[in-house]
Amino acid sequence: MEANKLVIYNTLNRQKETFSPIHPPHVGLYVCGPTVYGDAHLGHARPAITFDILFRYLKYLGYKVRYVRNITDVGHLENDADEGEDKIAKKARLEQLEPMEVVQYFTDRYHQNMDELNVLKPSIEPRASGHIIEQQELVRKIMKNGFAYESDGSIYFDVEKYSQQYPYGKLSGRVVEELLNTTRDLDGQQEKKNSFDFALWKKAKPEHIMRWPSEWSDGFPGWHLECSAMSTKYLGESFDIHGGGMDLLFPHHESEVAQSTAANGHESVKYWMHNNMITINGQKMGKSLGNFITLEEFFSGNHALLEKAYSPMTVRFFILQAHYRSTVDFSNEALQASEKGLERLMQAMSKLDSMKPAGQSSVNLPEILEKCFAAMNDDLNTPILISYLFELVKLINSVSDGKQEISEADLQSLKLNMHLLVHDILGLKTPSKTENQAEDLNEVMNLLLQLRVDAKNKKDWETADKIRKELTRLGFTIKDTKEGFEWSK
RNA sequence: GGUCAGUUGGCCGAGUGGCUAGGCAGUGGUCUGCAAAACCUCGUACAGCGGUUCGACUCCGCUACUGACCUCCA
Numbered sequence: 001m002e003a004n005k006l007v008i009y010n011t012l013n014r015q016k017e018t019f020s021p022i023h024p025p026h027v028g029l030y031v032c033g034p035t036v037y038g039d040a041h042l043g044h045a046r047p048a049i050t051f052d053i054l055f056r057y058l059k060y061l062g063y064k065v066r067y068v069r070n071i072t073d074v075g076h077l078e079n080d081a082d083e084g085e086d087k088i089a090k091k092a093r094l095e096q097l098e099p100m101e102v103v104q105y106f107t108d109r110y111h112q113n114m115d116e117l118n119v120l121k122p123s124i125e126p127r128a129s130g131h132i133i134e135q136q137e138l139v140r141k142i143m144k145n146g147f148a149y150e151s152d153g154s155i156y157f158d159v160e161k162y163s164q165q166y167p168y169g170k171l172s173g174r175v176v177e178e179l180l181n182t183t184r185d186l187d188g189q190q191e192k193k194n195s196f197d198f199a200l201w202k203k204a205k206p207e208h209i210m211r212w213p214s215e216w217s218d219g220f221p222g223w224h225l226e227c228s229a230m231s232t233k234y235l236g237e238s239f240d241i242h243g244g245g246m247d248l249l250f251p252h253h254e255s256e257v258a259q260s261t262a263a264n265g266h267e268s269v270k271y272w273m274h275n276n277m278i279t280i281n282g283q284k285m286g287k288s289l290g291n292f293i294t295l296e297e298f299f300s301g302n303h304a305l306l307e308k309a310y311s312p313m314t315v316r317f318f319i320l321q322a323h324y325r326s327t328v329d330f331s332n333e334a335l336q337a338s339e340k341g342l343e344r345l346m347q348a349m350s351k352l353d354s355m356k357p358a359g360q361s362s363v364n365l366p367e368i369l370e371k372c373f374a375a376m377n378d379d380l381n382t383p384i385l386i387s388y389l390f391e392l393v394k395l396i397n398s399v400s401d402g403k404q405e406i407s408e409a410d411l412q413s414l415k416l417n418m419h420l421l422v423h424d425i426l427g428l429k430t431p432s433k434t435e436n437q438a439e440d441l442n443e444v445m446n447l448l449l450q451l452r453v454d455a456k457n458k459k460d461w462e463t464a465d466k467i468r469k470e471l472t473r474l475g476f477t478i479k480d481t482k483e484g485f486e487w488s489k
Numbered sequence: 490g491g492u493c494a495g496u497u498g499g500c501c502g503a504g505u506g507g508c509u510a511g512g513c514a515g516u517g518g519u520c521u522g523c524a525a526a527a528c529c530u531c532g533u534a535c536a537g538c539g540g541u542u543c544g545a546c547u548c549c550g551c552u553a554c555u556g557a558c559c560u561c562c563a
Contacts, residue, residue: 014493032563033563034563035561035562035563040563041563042563043562043563044563045563046563047563048563050563087561172492172493172558172559173492173493174491174492174558174559175491175492178491178492178559179491179559223561244563245562245563246494246557246558246563247557247558247562247563248562248563249493249557249558250492250558250559251558251559251560252561252562275563276494276557276563277556277557277563278563279556279557282555282556283556284556284557284562284563285563286562286563287561287562287563288560288561288562289562292562318501321501321502321503321511321512322501322502322503323502323503326495326502326503327494327495327556327557328501328502329501329502331500331501333500333501333513333514334500334501334502334513335501336513337500337501337502337512337513337514338501338512338513339513340512340513340514341511341512341513342512344512344526344527345512347526381503381504383502383503383510383511383512384503384504384510384511386503386511386512387502387503387510387511387512388510388511389511390511390512391511394527394528397526397527397528398527398528400527401520401527401528403527403528403529404528
């Protein structure tokens with residue numbers, strides 16, 4: 001197919017490269033998923049949607065994709081007074097819940113948000129807590145290869161030793177010597193040989209609830225280990241694409257590279273892809289900054305910074321209107337611009353079916369369509385794709401108005417490709433109105449019956465009777481009351 | 490402080506060594522009983538200062554500003 005035309009930006013080499021899978025037609029894709037100890041916010045939507053587009057597009061190109069996106073439900077130290085305490089455990093204790101109860105709750109909420117955003121489910125969604133054995137196995141492997149050491153029940157990765165043999169920092173562009181001077185104090189510092197060494201296995205403190213037995217200590221896996229262990233388990237020692245947010249580049253992904261290389265003797269990932277951040281007032285939207293707006297709040301409009309509610313599709317479209325490697329700044333004005341643009345696009349989509357072919361096409365449709373796919377092939381340039389879609393919107397509207405013509409063959413192609421591009425590849429759908437339908441019907445019925453009351457007041461019996469008769473014919477029961485009216489169906 | 494990005498018209502946001510991004514808002518029209526929608530039209534923006542070039546918003550350098558990472562964070 002056109003598979004060989006896809007070009008993606010590989011963080012590893014800081015340049016665009018032609019995508020060529022290791023074992024065509026199969027593609028292995030791993031993306032860092034959420035840490036489920038809080039509601040997903042707008043920032044979480046970005047990688048989910050970015051890699052959803054990649055997943056969809058790769059499938060369109062004919063690849064057989066195995067998409068793995070993990071759920072992080074264990075580990076990750078918290079950098080505050082409760083030094084060394086597991087995030088999940090802390091939240092659980094505060095709320096008097098079982099850790100797994102918290103995990104379940106937020107995982108379900110995350111899934112619901114993703115469904116609303118029309119993000120396809122990954123092929124496998126492994127949990128870190130379900131892969132402790134694999135992670136321990138990986139620790140042993142790294143130790144056996146001599147790149148880790150034990151210190152008071154914890155196992156640390158020996159960055160210095162590793163860097164003598166392999167280039168530590170090649171992904172994020174760090175230099176080991178510089179790291180020496182720039183690393184802050186962390187828990188367990190005194191146990192490490194070097195401040196930049198990172199934990200593979202951490203001994204649990206007494207108050208730490210989530211813990212597993214091991215030959216080193218009762219503890220929990222290190223902060224970066226789960227992705228290495230699970231990607232290897234489901235995609236193999238070498239796989240095609242690893243994605244995630246730019247903020248994970250260092251130290252998370254750098255450490256993954258080191259772990260995999262230390263364990264296997266070679267790197268595991270061919271293409272690293274990183275989405276940029278969503279900013280709010282020019283600053284990163286993030287948990288630690290406390291300036292985030294949850295997806296739930298976007299959908300309901302229930303947040304001080306939101307002028308109104310924004311539908312999941314508006315949020316999705318908003319994100320797709322920027323390239324995934326650019327930051328995108330949140331504002332009500334920008335959201336509302338997206339909302340209106342999306343509406344125009346979707347209205348054109350609904351006109352497609354009633355379009356009539358006539359004569360010769362007044363535009364070069366194949367050329368525009370070619371540009372659409374060229375945009376996708378160019379590192380998933382969705383904003384460019386969308387700009388061409390709006391050209392097609394103009395075409396659809398003009399043909400519908402009888403101001404332009406389209407040939408039979410082009411019309412078929414237009415329908416097919418608009419559907420493909422808008423629904424299948426961009427994953428945009430017409431918002432479901434079912435929830436509002438009952439309310440809408442109520443409004444419409446009240447309006448109609450009020451008109452009937454007005455007619456009765458004017459003794460316009462003909463109009464009043466016509467309304468009742470037609471509604472009755474449609475299966476409604478209309479009852480006049482002293483106060484006005486009642487209706488049922 | 491180190492590393493890496495970015496600075497585009499009212500807002501958002503692409504891209505390119507010379508030729509229209511696109512959306513939203515705004516202008517003036519067509520259409521229309523009115524309105525809306527749709528379509529057409531208009532706006533000549535690329536942080537500042539140097540340099541390379543026939544020509545730079547696009548390449549190079551410097552300056553300013555903003556941000557990301559260096560610590561959990563998408």
